[in-house]
Amino acid sequence: MCNQKEAPLRIKIGMAHVVTVLAFTGLTGTARAADNVRIGLMLPYSGTFADLGKNITNGFKLAIAEKGGKIAGRDVEFVTLDDESDPAKANENANKLIKRDKVDVLVGTVHSGVALTMARVARSAGIPMIIPNAGADELTGALCAPNIFRTSFSNWQAGYGVGALMAQKHKSAVALAWKYAAGDEQTAGFKEAFEKGGGKVLKHLTLPFPNTEFQPLLTEIASIKPEAAYTFVAGAAQVKLAKDYHAAGLRSRIPLYGAFITEGTLQAQGESAQGLLTVLHYADGLETPRNKSFIESYKKAYGGATPDVFAVQGYDAAQLYLVGLEAVEGDTSKRKEMLKAMENAKLDSPRGPLSFSKSHNPVQDMYIREARGNQNVMVGVAVKQLVDPSPECKMQ
Numbered sequence: 001m002c003n004q005k006e007a008p009l010r011i012k013i014g015m016a017h018v019v020t021v022l023a024f025t026g027l028t029g030t031a032r033a034a035d036n037v038r039i040g041l042m043l044p045y046s047g048t049f050a051d052l053g054k055n056i057t058n059g060f061k062l063a064i065a066e067k068g069g070k071i072a073g074r075d076v077e078f079v080t081l082d083d084e085s086d087p088a089k090a091n092e093n094a095n096k097l098i099k100r101d102k103v104d105v106l107v108g109t110v111h112s113g114v115a116l117t118m119a120r121v122a123r124s125a126g127i128p129m130i131i132p133n134a135g136a137d138e139l140t141g142a143l144c145a146p147n148i149f150r151t152s153f154s155n156w157q158a159g160y161g162v163g164a165l166m167a168q169k170h171k172s173a174v175a176l177a178w179k180y181a182a183g184d185e186q187t188a189g190f191k192e193a194f195e196k197g198g199g200k201v202l203k204h205l206t207l208p209f210p211n212t213e214f215q216p217l218l219t220e221i222a223s224i225k226p227e228a229a230y231t232f233v234a235g236a237a238q239v240k241l242a243k244d245y246h247a248a249g250l251r252s253r254i255p256l257y258g259a260f261i262t263e264g265t266l267q268a269q270g271e272s273a274q275g276l277l278t279v280l281h282y283a284d285g286l287e288t289p290r291n292k293s294f295i296e297s298y299k300k301a302y303g304g305a306t307p308d309v310f311a312v313q314g315y316d317a318a319q320l321y322l323v324g325l326e327a328v329e330g331d332t333s334k335r336k337e338m339l340k341a342m343e344n345a346k347l348d349s350p351r352g353p354l355s356f357s358k359s360h361n362p363v364q365d366m367y368i369r370e371a372r373g374n375q376n377v378m379v380g381v382a383v384k385q386l387v388d389p390s391p392e393c394k395m396q
Ligand code: BEZ
Pocket: 110, 111, 112, 113, 133, 134, 135, 136, 182, 234, 235, 260
């Protein structure tokens, strides 16, 4: 679909920076046409989160393609930038997109640490920012702002859902997570729900991002002998973790749980992931007409590739921006009106109906999924309509 209609004009600006004009059927574009809507996609296109960045981009572009490649009658221009999941480069990168490329909206990113810096830049510039993955609690907590929205989850939400499920099945657990905002906050959410349900977290093991030397930590888990293990790592690293865990013979003795551990990687994980239970706000195995039609159109657009939660979050980021810009008939200068429309948006997401809390974070069901073959099959709901209370958010 979108591949057939799309005629991308790519202009390289430095190593990691590409401007793409989507000239849909019958239209031509120039890289800097003043009347184009300029969308800055600041995402990881290299490193352990490269696939996540790619799938978010695919999802975003699909939603625009479904609208004929236009937003409120205006042509769309994408400026993409590889953020390398590097927080140290985030300030410069976000400023490049805003000040040099003059994007109308900043979309990004995956890594919590990078997104926190982006949000500070977007806040001071007043430019709309839509977060299609990064879960840092602060983004819709202390840093919340009228121009900052998230279409994914807060780290607290992601961990809380898993803890709620594990509490129904186990009394003790060990956590293993990357040592940065996402690992720390998701583990905190997990611990809160697990201990509320009567479980006890015996130890929180960590390793630096994006390290994958899991072996010493798996040896420690085996010696602690918890009833179960909770984990947060993501992207390419989760393939290695599932395989190492399986090879260490831990799968049958100490069941492994997480939010993302099987997301988008079942084929690569093979036997090591089969039967794993995860909790997330999307399941590719969700049996709804909306999800089925989304999967079909994504497959058609991207050579048979199956969408994952990251593609859905990207798709919904575009849906949210469409609601905002359509409300002002494409006039980006009517920012206040546009942000109001986004705040009140009710999206028809492949995950189910999607609305936003006062802090602009998704309110959503947390599905229990079981890895079967190449699908995360929806087998229940761990928490219905989970809202991050975001007590630190003081919206001005
Ligand atoms: C994060 O850094 O917030 C994150 C990265 C990958 C998956 C989930 C969360």
